[in-house]
Amino acid sequence: MKKIILALIFVLSSSAVVAVEWVNGEIVRIDTARNRMVMKHEYIASIKMNAMTMPFGISSGLNVDAYKPGDKVRFQFKVVDGTLDVTVLEKLK
Ligand SMILES: [Cu+2]
Secondary structure (H helix, E strand, C coil): CHHHHHHHHHHHHHHHHHCCCCEEEEEEEEEHHHCEEEEEECCEHHHCECCEEEEEEECCCCCCCCCCCCCEEEEEEEEECCEEEEEEEEECC
16 A cells, blocks of 8 residues: 555656646747747647747757748747746657
């Protein structure tokens, strides 16, 4: 029984850590000189933001050289001083 409880705790805690939010979007513009990009994004559940086109920051360490306007992507972000910085970016196939 103790083993089962420990296993359950492990599953619950690890799923909490792994639960990252992916948001689908489309790149509109990339401005690497200013570390900014504009994307059309879908509804973002975690911050209840409706779908819209808006600017994002590009997190340091994120390379966007392979991306261009029109690319369909999914991304993760963090909120920094009220702006959303893209931290992880992937092309959708
Ligand atoms: Cu938005």
